[in-house]
Amino acid sequence: MSVWLPQHVDAFRTAMRRLLASPVNTLLSLLAIGVALALPAGGQMLVNNALQLARNSAPTPQISLFMKLDAAGSASEDIETRLQHHPDVKVARFIPREETLARMKTREGLADVIEALPKNPFPDAFVVLPVDDRPEAMERLADDLRTLPGVAQVQLDSDWARRLEALLKIGRTGVLLLALLLGVGLVAITFNTIRLQVMTRRAEIELSRLLGATDAFIRRPFTYFGIMLGLAGGVTAWLIVAAATWWLGAPIAEFAKLYSIDFTLHPLSALDSTLLLIVAAVLGWLGASLSLRQHLGDN
Amino acid sequence: MIRFAHASKRYPPGMDALSDVSFDVAAGELVAVGGHSGAGKSTLLKLIAAIERPTGGAVLVQGQNIGSLKRNAIPYLRRNLGVVFQDQKLLFDRNAFENVMLPLTISGFPPHEAKRRAQAALDKVGLLARMKAMPIMLSGGEQQRLAIARAVVSRPSLLLADEPTAHLDAETAADVARIFLDFQAVGVTVLIATYDTNLFPRARRLVLDHGRLK
Numbered sequence: 001m002s003v004w005l006p007q008h009v010d011a012f013r014t015a016m017r018r019l020l021a022s023p024v025n026t027l028l029s030l031l032a033i034g035v036a037l038a039l040p041a042g043g044q045m046l047v048n049n050a051l052q053l054a055r056n057s058a059p060t061p062q063i064s065l066f067m068k069l070d071a072a073g074s075a076s077e078d079i080e081t082r083l084q085h086h087p088d089v090k091v092a093r094f095i096p097r098e099e100t101l102a103r104m105k106t107r108e109g110l111a112d113v114i115e116a117l118p119k120n121p122f123p124d125a126f127v128v129l130p131v132d133d134r135p136e137a138m139e140r141l142a143d144d145l146r147t148l149p150g151v152a153q154v155q156l157d158s159d160w161a162r163r164l165e166a167l168l169k170i171g172r173t174g175v176l177l178l179a180l181l182l183g184v185g186l187v188a189i190t191f192n193t194i195r196l197q198v199m200t201r202r203a204e205i206e207l208s209r210l211l212g213a214t215d216a217f218i219r220r221p222f223t224y225f226g227i228m229l230g231l232a233g234g235v236t237a238w239l240i241v242a243a244a245t246w247w248l249g250a251p252i253a254e255f256a257k258l259y260s261i262d263f264t265l266h267p268l269s270a271l272d273s274t275l276l277l278i279v280a281a282v283l284g285w286l287g288a289s290l291s292l293r294q295h296l297g298d299n
Numbered sequence: 300m301i302r303f304a305h306a307s308k309r310y311p312p313g314m315d316a317l318s319d320v321s322f323d324v325a326a327g328e329l330v331a332v333g334g335h336s337g338a339g340k341s342t343l344l345k346l347i348a349a350i351e352r353p354t355g356g357a358v359l360v361q362g363q364n365i366g367s368l369k370r371n372a373i374p375y376l377r378r379n380l381g382v383v384f385q386d387q388k389l390l391f392d393r394n395a396f397e398n399v400m401l402p403l404t405i406s407g408f409p410p411h412e413a414k415r416r417a418q419a420a421l422d423k424v425g426l427l428a429r430m431k432a433m434p435i436m437l438s439g440g441e442q443q444r445l446a447i448a449r450a451v452v453s454r455p456s457l458l459l460a461d462e463p464t465a466h467l468d469a470e471t472a473a474d475v476a477r478i479f480l481d482f483q484a485v486g487v488t489v490l491i492a493t494y495d496t497n498l499f500p501r502a503r504r505l506v507l508d509h510g511r512l513k
Contacts, residue, residue, distance in 0.1 A: 006407065006409065006410060007407050010404060203388070203390065204390055206388075207388045207390065207401070208401070208405060209374075210348070210350065210377065210382065210384070210388070211377065211378075211382075211401060211402045211405050211449075212373075212374040212375065212376075212377035212378035212402070212405055212406060213374060213405045214371070214374045215371075217374075217405060
């Protein structure tokens, strides 16, 4: 029968016993690792939520074109023809001022105000979908449209969303940087924990060698210890992020309702959660391996 | 079983622990290595267990040359030896039974079989009833017997012991000596370093003096 599996099971049990043998130390290590990992994990969660908000708010980038209020109806017809023949315009939809007025009247609270106005305050407008929706191309098209006669204002509707998205990409890089730094911290924590473990088990290690233990046999429980510490730290981090999400959920929902934004705070995705746990375990393993190489020596 | 051929061990900066030692031990022999403290008895045992390597000559154990043994081959050599260390090296954070289990866990024995063997070894040294006791609760003689049980639990063909009767009263020392004789009687090669070779009257004697065989 192969001795491989029982030996691993044994090493796993030994590591588990050592983790449980000093609950206070284990708990402190777990908290340290958990908090260290919760920061980038929580950051990732927030950035993802914000990205989703940005994308939902601006499904397709479009340009709004407003005519001058005093422009004649023929001017709008002229612009419509020009837009339809413009090579950079995919679709142009005309929104007559009367339609806008009718739509605004249906709005709660606005109806009375509009009713009181002597004349229609809204201009004719066009919604333009560009062929090329890259920011530079859209900027160029908008500049071009501004030169058309009778046009009062040209607005890139998706501008703020794109800026937000760009900002969030910086945020994502920040999260990655934070994850790298705190990952190094996690390795340092496991490194030191394993160092202390090796020191307190000097006698056992020395004796095991004298009784014919291979290097692998001696390393195994420590390696498992590192992996388990990392993994449990990952679970702690996940719990911290989940608790924060739950805690922030209600106030954010209320805030979103006030601004009529359809938004709920989503917890870490299954993929991100899995990634978090894998990274935590790998970092624990790395810290343990480096520590063993340093402290177990070659004899 | 064991062959020393002009073996020497020099510790830096130039202290000769063993000089030009030659002898053979056949399988099944009982050998008592005598000599004053510091004569090189412990060094001789350490060479056999590959804890130290000779700086001159050759040491062969079960046909393997200790001087040129690869590092990763040492564990497998040691699994065929039982060693009773001078300072016993019992682990005080686990009970008698778990101390005896350690060599079997290391060599990857199936757990069920290992348990049976560990109990047999404890029985052999008269400690079966105390298997749950922590080493600190055991008397000096019992601790020594526990160390012997751990040394023989893998049923090695070669048993080494470094001063196994030191610090024991005459009666307990005689008890412990008898256990070694029992192992020799069933075919185990036994090599004991002891200041008191009279405890092993039937043993072949080797006497060291300042690192040389007399």
